[in-house]
Structure formats: C-alpha cells, structure tokens
Amino acid sequence: MPGNGYLFVYETLLAKIKRRELTPGMQLDSEVELARQLSVSRMTVRKALVRLEEEGHIFRRSGIGTFVKAPTPLEAAGRRLEIGIEASLEGNPRPFSLKILAEAQQACAR
Numbered sequence: 001m002p003g004n005g006y007l008f009v010y011e012t013l014l015a016k017i018k019r020r021e022l023t024p025g026m027q028l029d030s031e032v033e034l035a036r037q038l039s040v041s042r043m044t045v046r047k048a049l050v051r052l053e054e055e056g057h058i059f060r061r062s063g064i065g066t067f068v069k070a071p072t073p074l075e076a077a078g079r080r081l082e083i084g085i086e087a088s089l090e091g092n093p094r095p096f097s098l099k100i101l102a103e104a105q106q107a108c109a110r
Contacts, residue, residue, distance in 0.1 A: 024071070056069060
C-alpha cells in the first residue's frame, strides 16, 4: 500500500475529480471494487470517501451508491463573486431600496 492508505485513496479520487475523469453525476465504483483497484482495505476506501463527502466533492445514497457532486457556481468559476452598488443621494433617494441593497451586499460579502 503506497504511503498513508487513506490519503493515497483520497488524493487519487480527488485528482480524478479535478481532472474531470470523474464528472458530476458519475457513480463511483463500490467500496469493495475501489479497494481492489487501489490495493487497499475497504475501511481505507471508506475513510477517504467520508472525507471527500465532508468536503463536498461526492455524495452518497444508501443502497444506491456514491456519486460525484457538481461544484457550486462559485466553485466552478474558481473565484469570489463581488457585487458593486452605486447610490446617489442627489435628487430623489429611495432609502428603503438602498437599505435592501446594502443588506444584500453585506450578505454576499460573508
């Protein structure tokens, strides 16, 4: 077994997801099959899959299988979404609208 078994499995699967060899919605092989392919124990595979699930790379359905999760739009873009708001107090200001926009900007900043 190369190096730390579960990290080997974790890094192998994560690399395949990032290289798009495993695409969103694709079902992974069973734990037993992955263990056989990677020459590790089933428990080692399970530990790696738990970490991948906790990090949001995969999702599991009991009795059905393990699937690659689609990245969120922000993860797919690989950048942070920034919203700019301009408000002019000249003329006829709309305080309620400005309050809503300010709250939306603060929410997006978090």
